[in-house]
Amino acid sequence: MKLSDTSTRAPKEWEKEDTKAKTNMLINQISDYQRVMYAQGQSSLLIILQGLDASGKDGTISTVFKGVNPLGCTVKAFKKPTEEEMAHDFLWRVHQHAPARGMIQIFNRSHYEDVIMPVVNGQLTESALELRYQVINTFEQLLCHHDTHILKFYLHISPEVQKERLYERLTNPTKFWKHNDADWDTVQKWQQYQQVYEDIFENCGKAAAWYTVPADQNWYKEYVVAQKIVDTLASMDLHYPKAW
Numbered sequence: 175m176k177l178s179d180t181s182t183r184a185p186k187e188w189e190k191e192d193t194k195a196k197t198n199m200l201i202n203q204i205s206d207y208q209r210v211m212y213a214q215g216q217s218s219l220l221i222i223l224q225g226l227d228a229s230g231k232d233g234t235i236s237t238v239f240k241g242v243n244p245l246g247c248t249v250k251a252f253k254k255p256t257e258e259e260m261a262h263d264f265l266w267r268v269h270q271h272a273p274a275r276g277m278i279q280i281f282n283r284s285h286y287e288d289v290i291m292p293v294v295n296g297q298l299t300e301s302a303l304e305l306r307y308q309v310i311n312t313f314e315q316l317l318c319h320h321d322t323h324i325l326k327f328y329l330h331i332s333p334e335v336q337k338e339r340l341y342e343r344l345t346n347p348t349k350f351w352k353h354n355d356a357d358w359d360t361v362q363k364w365q366q367y368q369q370v371y372e373d374i375f376e377n378c379g380k381a382a383a384w385y386t387v388p389a390d391q392n393w394y395k396e397y398v399v400a401q402k403i404v405d406t407l408a409s410m411d412l413h414y415p416k417a418w
Contacts, residue, residue: 176372177368177371177372177386178368180330180388182330182335183388183394184388184391184393190391190394193394193397194393197237197397197400200400201239201400202241204238204239204241204242204403204404207407207408207410208242208243208246208247208278208407209246210413210414211276211277211410211412212276213414213415214276214414214415215276215415217275217276217321217322217323218273218279218320218321218322219277219278219324219325219406220272220273220279220281220317220322220324221278221281221325221327222284222286222325223235223281223283223284224283224284224286224327224328224371225327225328225329225389226360227336227354227357227360228335228336228340228357229329229331229389230329230395231283232282233392233396234329234396235249235280237392237396238396238399238400238403239278246276246277246278247278247279247280248271248273248277248278248279248280249279250279250280250282251282251283252267252281252282252283252284253283255267255288264306265285265288265309268284268285272317272320272322275320275321285310286310289303289310289370290370290371290374294363294366294370310378311377311378314382315380315381317381323382323406323410324381324382325402326382326383326384327384327385327402328371328375328384328385328387329387329389329395330386330387331389331390333361333364335389336360336361337361340353340357340358340361343357385398385402
């Protein structure tokens with residue numbers, strides 16, 4: 175897959191208000207499925223959200239999962255590793271947050287950050303990178319063997335929209351808290367980040383495929399993510415436990 179050839183916007187025939195109405199219906203379906211999965215306690219769902227800074231990971235979580243019971247859904251954001259985390263293997267901080275049976279677990283960024291950042295910064299040799307790919311594939315296969323369904327989303331925005339959103343964090347008082355000078359590094363290294371993600375798509379899809387989500391328009395991005403989650407939950411054998 176070439177990200178430069180992949181659209182970051184909704185198809186022209188899609189209408190915003192109609193799509194938002196469909197998304198609200200999907201949100202209700204996610205809520206219904208989640209209650210059954212929690213009660214059944216046999217399988218789980220791991221949702222991985224990746225994307226460049228300002229691609230809309232936080233907004234996707236707050237919108238798509240607003241109807242979910244917090245008892246059955248948790249979110250973990252993976253930021254820069256702490257000293258303790260750096261003293262362990264790169265999956266140590268991740269594996270402990272894998273979902274238990276009956277749970278939906280959302281990763282806001284994930285173990286893939288331990289490929290993306292070292293590669294962009296030139297900190298991994300080719301052999302070390304290949305080993306990480308192997309370990310990640312094995313880790314995800316292990317989760318699947320534990321009845322965990324994995325959805326991996328890459329929120330794909332254009333450089334123009336990313337810049338608009340980063341500037342908004344400097345001018346909108348409700349978004350000041352999101353500003354981080356380091357975020358502008360992705361603007362300067364745009365092509366490097368794109369290449370790393372393309373390599374990840376090629377090398378880390380054995381246990382679960384990647385879905386590239388056009389993310390320039392939040393209303394379409396949220397619909398695509400919600401629809402795929404509903405499709406996945408519908409494919410699982412979910413039912414309330416019998417009384418006897």
